[in-house]
Amino acid sequence: xxxxxxxTTYYVGACHRTKTLFENLxxxxxxxxxxSYIIKDEKTALxxxxxxxxxxxxxxxxxxxxxxxxxDYLVVHHAEPDHSALVLKILNLFPAAKLVxxxxxxxxxxxxxxxxxxxxxxxxxxxxxxxxxxxxxxFIAAPMVHWPEVMVSYDKSTSTLFSADAFGSFGCSxxxxxxxxxxxxxxxxxxxxxxxxxxxxxxxxxxxxxLKKAAALKIxxxxxxxxxxxxxxxxxxxxxxSLWSSYSAESKDVxxxxxSMYQNTKKAAEILGAQLSQNGVKSKITxxxxxxxxxxxxxxxxxxxxxxxxxxxYGGLFPRMEQLLNLVKKSAVKNRKIYLMENGTWAVTAAKNxxxxxxxxxxxxxxxxxxxxxxxxxxxLSQIExxxxxxxxx
Ligand code: FEO
Numbered sequence: 001x002x003x004x005x006x007x008t009t010y011y012v013g014a015c016h017r018t019k020t021l022f023e024n025l026x027x028x029x030x031x032x033x034x035x036s037y038i039i040k041d042e043k044t045a046l047x048x049x050x051x052x053x054x055x056x057x058x059x060x061x062x063x064x065x066x067x068x069x070x071x072d073y074l075v076v077h078h079a080e081p082d083h084s085a086l087v088l089k090i091l092n093l094f095p096a097a098k099l100v101x102x103x104x105x106x107x108x109x110x111x112x113x114x115x116x117x118x119x120x121x122x123x124x125x126x127x128x129x130x131x132x133x134x135x136x137x138x139f140i141a142a143p144m145v146h147w148p149e150v151m152v153s154y155d156k157s158t159s160t161l162f163s164a165d166a167f168g169s170f171g172c173s174x175x176x177x178x179x180x181x182x183x184x185x186x187x188x189x190x191x192x193x194x195x196x197x198x199x200x201x202x203x204x205x206x207x208x209x210x211l212k213k214a215a216a217l218k219i220x221x222x223x224x225x226x227x228x229x230x231x232x233x234x235x236x237x238x239x240x241x242s243l244w245s246s247y248s249a250e251s252k253d254v255x256x257x258x259x260s261m262y263q264n265t266k267k268a269a270e271i272l273g274a275q276l277s278q279n280g281v282k283s284k285i286t287x288x289x290x291x292x293x294x295x296x297x298x299x300x301x302x303x304x305x306x307x308x309x310x311x312x313x314y315g316g317l318f319p320r321m322e323q324l325l326n327l328v329k330k331s332a333v334k335n336r337k338i339y340l341m342e343n344g345t346w347a348v349t350a351a352k353n354x355x356x357x358x359x360x361x362x363x364x365x366x367x368x369x370x371x372x373x374x375x376x377x378x379x380x381l382s383q384i385e386x387x388x389x390x391x392x393x394x
Pocket of ligand 1 (some may be wrong): 078082083146147165225226
């Protein structure tokens with residue numbers, strides 16, 4: 001289908017509405033959108049391909065949109081297969097098309113396709129311009145947003161940023177393609193944060209570097225490779241990315257994540273939540289065993305105060321909590337206040353193990369902890385009350 005967006009820009013991406021896991025890792029209850037664009041100026045350019053799973057629809061869109069015109073350029077901003085799976089098909093379909101990409105991206109494309117695509121390639125680097133006629137694309141290197149080879153591009157004539165994975169989101173968002181189609185722009189945030197924190201969360205420095213380059217540009221539209229197109233309110237997305245990439249919390253509230261084998265640690269977490277509530281402090285309580293890690297990682301990027309509570313297990317940690325904290329460590333999150341609650345029937349070591357695991361992070365780990373011996377008693381209840389007070393006053 002030919003779908004006009006603005007000026008000489010067309011949408012040729014597609015939604016996978018029944019896909020359940022992105023990267024075979026992250027739940028996507030609302031599917032996944034793989035965006036791709038065509039600019040039809042004096043020259044024609046296809047900006048990235050799409051995931052194999054939406055290949056048929058994507059190719060149909062490309063053919064319908066070009067309406068018999070030859071394709072001059074296939075621009076690959078990012079070589080990850082969710083955007084490059086159809087590169088070979090496009091190059092075969094349009095034998096005169098040049099593959100415009102970075103040196104590193106070409107290397108990755110060669111690795112993925114098992115071909116040497118050098119003869120078809122026109123290598124671009126940071127600052128290079130691809131002239132299409134009235135419009136042109138200026139390439140901006142964006143290493144590690146999300147892979148090393150990533151570039152974004154900027155079209156000055158329409159103040160458009162083609163942002164690759166940046167500003168993307170999980171989900172297909174009903175029939176909407178534009179952010180202006182949402183009743184509330186805030187509806188974008190949760191799935192965009194979950195996408196950001198799990199996909200590029202650990203590369204905050206690199207995202208900040210890209211935002212710095214973007215700050216010098218007038219940006220009226222952002223066209224990412226996933227999720228909604230920002231046809232308005234680009235500042236909203238940029239502000240959220242500034243927060244997330246600097247590891248600043250969006251909420252001063254408390255996230256309590258617990259693991260519990262026999263409901264005793266859960267009870268301690270619930271009592272803490274109730275105490276906080278009595279102190280006028282809001283909290284969200286999450287069971288680590290029944291919540292996909294991607295949602296918890298997203299909340300860890302959202303909340304400033306984090307409580308981790310779990311039993312001791314084989315002298316270490318309750319396995320689900322250990323797995324989660326290893327991911328937290330990989331996310332390199334900073335600027336958080338962390339509070340610990342442990343449980344155990346004999347040698348209770350969970351708090352020390354959690355503290356050790358998180359010790360490399362630039363976070364503040366509170367020394368006041370709660371120790372539950374098997375089940376809550378008057379001693380642990382007063383520790384919970386004291387911890388609630390400490391959190392409320394912090
Ligand atoms: Fe959407 Fe990094 O690929």
